[in-house]
Amino acid sequence: MQVDLDIERAQVAEWPRFQRASFQGRRLKLIACALGSVAGLGLVLAFFIGVFSPQSLWPALLVSQGAGLLVLVAGLQSAWWVTQWRSRALLPAVDNLPAEDEPVDNLGWYERLLERIGARSVGLLKQIGAPALWLAGWAMLVLLGVEHAWDLQLPAAALGVSASVGAVLSLLLAFGLLVFERQLAQQPPVEWPEAPALAQLTRVAIIVLVLGALCLLFAAETSIWPVRLAVLMGLLPGLVAAELLLRAVLSLFIPRRDPLEPTLLGRSVIADLLRWPPQPLLALQHELHNRFGIDLRQIWAFSYMRRAFLPVLASVALVGWLLTGVHEVPLQGRGIYERFGKPVEVFGPGLHVALPWPWGRVLNVENGVVHELATSVVQSRAEVEAEPAEGPAPAIANRLWDASHVNDKSQVIASRRADQQSFQIVNMDVRFVYRIGLTDAAALAATYNSADVPTLIRSTASRILVHEFASRTLDGLLGADRVSLADEIGRAVQADLQSLDSGVEILATVVEAIHPPAGAANAYHGVQAAQIGAQALIARERGAAAEQTNQAQLQASIAHDRASATAREINATAQAADLRFNADRKAYATAGHAFVLEHYLSQLSQGLGNAQLLILDHRLGGSSNAPTIDLRTFTLPADPASPRNPVPPGAEH
Known part of the structure; x- marks a missing residue:
């Protein structure tokens, strides 16, 4: 119970905790200085060892x-701060009047500002209190040290004689702290109320x-658990330090009065749990009893819960x-029921009742779940930042062969160049679509005959691929053989899996890509371009030759056809x-002079069929006039050298 000096100052000298306060303060100061020196020496050694040997066990320990x-x-x-207050409480009361500062007339604005800032800082520190500041500082130092030494990747190593x-030194120091803890535990609360809390904190140091x-x-070099334990045991003081830091921060919101007896700020609930048997609610019970007078032991409900806890726990x-x-x-699975370690039945989807563990158990098996498996093992890859969908395509998309695919597998395959046989390395992405067989026998075989189904399929496929590509060439593989390659590989892998009684069913075999290795892409592109x-x-030269040949054939054909047509035409003419001559000769022989006249007239x-003629019969003008033709409509040829003499109208010929 806290003491208020304004009310009970006269009685404090009679109380044992005030009488022994000075002795307790000197003892606490001596032990704290000794332990602080040892802790500081250990931290300095840890720093230098960590500089020269970062992977050693010593820094973390x-x-x-x-x-x-x-x-x-x-x-x-x-x-110690609490004992100091009790020691001062035994001294006679002295009125501490504030000293008046002598006014100084020649202070400038800068000096007045510094004085005002200093006064406010001192007032703020007094309001916070030295105990809270020191406690927060120690807690921060512990948390920083534990965080700096936290490394669960330290290798195991033998330490030799130094270990x-x-x-021995750790056990000696732990023994000394154990003696100190026993002394604190035996202190009566009347003489030293803080002794139980300090004893619990001492147990933290002893355990560590x-x-x-x-x-x-x-x-040792073969034991990894000592290294892990040396790092993990820093969690206990780290948690206690975090609680002390929280207490120091929360103490800022508690009003402070100098006449009121302070409480121990450096107590820990986590440290109070280090007792046997564990009593996590003991502190809560004491606080309720001391502050509010509530005794949880007198409540019937809690007593009944304590008596019924074990039977209820056993029933549950x-x-x-x-x-x-x-x-x-589940719906997408099956269950193999083992009774006393022997499989006796395959359960379908739903609820099933069997013997409890360990006499009976059910192993889950897939039921029709389809998987896709690549022949190559995908290693861990660094995360690559994805290209934005709205932006331009990445550079790798222009040359798919310039980078290795995730599931590529290299194969050596024969290649023919001219009359020489050679070998080339190609990368291919072959995938298998498989599932566990739908029968009960397949489920049992997949569970008990195959430890790792993907690894079994991958190893079988690798062996089949080597045999398949040993009898093929690159030209054939890139051509007609590619269509039947997937089917043949799938049938061969399925046959091997059936011979092993693996219970796996290959549904499809997909050959995603066949291309040269990524490193040979540029050279292969050059070869392809050449x-x-x-x-x-x-092809261009062959086209030019064919064009010239066709042109010559066309010209020869045209000349031949033209000559044939001309000869035919001459022959026909x-x-x-000849026919006309024979006909004229026969007509002349038959008609005589009449035929000649008729031929002449025709x-x-x-x-004169198209000429404009005017024929005058000789009988019109008398018998003495001869036939007359009007030549006025005809244009005579003109000679530019001779003068033009127009023909008078009515000229006769």
Whole structure:
């Protein structure tokens, strides 16, 4: 119970905790200085060892043990502040009047500003209090040390004689702290109310020191657990330091009065749990009883709960154990029921009741779930930032062969170039679509005959691929053989899996890609470009030769056809002239002079058929006039050298 000096100052000298306050303060100060020196020495050694040997066990061990000691030092210093207040409470009351500062007339604005800032800073520090500041500082130092030494990747190593020396020193210090803890535990609360809380903090340091000694004694090159324990044991002082830091922060919101007796700020609920038997609610029970007068032991409900806890716990455990015999098989799975370790039945989807564990158990098996498996093993890859969908395509998309695919597998395959046989390396992505067989026998075989189904399929496929590509060439594989390659590989892999009684069913085999290795992409592109260029030149020359041949054939055909037509035409003309001559000769022989006259007249009519003629009969003008032709409509040829003499109208010919 706290004491208010304004009310009970006269009685404090009679109380044992005030009478022994000075002795307790000197003892706490001495022990805190000694433990602080040891902890500081350990932290300095840990720093230098970490500089020269970062992978050693010593830095983590020394930091964890130093953190445990610093937590105890923080608690001892917090208790020392309480004893100092009690010692001052025994002194006679003195009126401490504030000293008046002599006014100084020549202070400038800068000096006045500094004085005002200093006064406010001092007032703020007094309001916070030195105990809270020191406690927060110790807690921050412990947390920083534990965080700096936290490394669960330290390798195991043998420490030699130094480990034995360190273990002995740790045990000696732990023994000394154990004696101190026993003394604190035996102190009456009337004489020293803070002793139980300090004893619990002492147990934190003892536990850390003993665990550190065990780590040093069992450290070896083949044992990894001492290294892990040396790092993990820093969690205990780290948690206690975090609680102390929280208490220091929350103490800022508690009003402080100098006449009121302070409470121990450096107590820890986590440290209070380090007792046997564990009583996590003991502190809550004491607080309720001391502050509000509520005794939880007198409540019937809590007493009944304490008596019924074990029977209820046993009943719940029994029901839980019986429920281990109820198994739920999902819709996409099956269950193989083992009774005393022997498979006796395959359960379908639904709820099934069997013997509880460990006499009966159900192993889950897939039921029709389809998987896709690549022949190559995908290693862990660094995360690559994805290209935005709205932006341009990445550079790798222009050349798919310039980078290795995720599931590529290299194969050696024969290649023919001219008359020489050679070998080339190609990368291919072959995938298998498989599932566990739908029969009960297939489920049993997949469970008991195959430890790792994907690994079995991958190894079988690799062996089949080597045999398949040994009898094929690259040209055939890139051509007609590619269509039947997937089917042949799938049938061969399925046959091997059936011979092994694996219970796996290959549904499809997909050959995603066949291309050169990524490193040979540029050279292969050059070879392809040269081959395409040569083929283009050959095709161009063949086209030019074919064009010239066709042109010559066309010209010869035209000349031949023209000559044939001309000869035919001449022959026909000659035949027509011959027929006409024979006809004229026969007509002349038959008609005589009449035929000649008629022929003359027909030729004359034919020649003058388009001329504008005026024929005058000789009988119109008398018998003395001859036939007359009007030549006025005809244009005579003109000679430019001779003068033009127009023909008078009415000229006769």
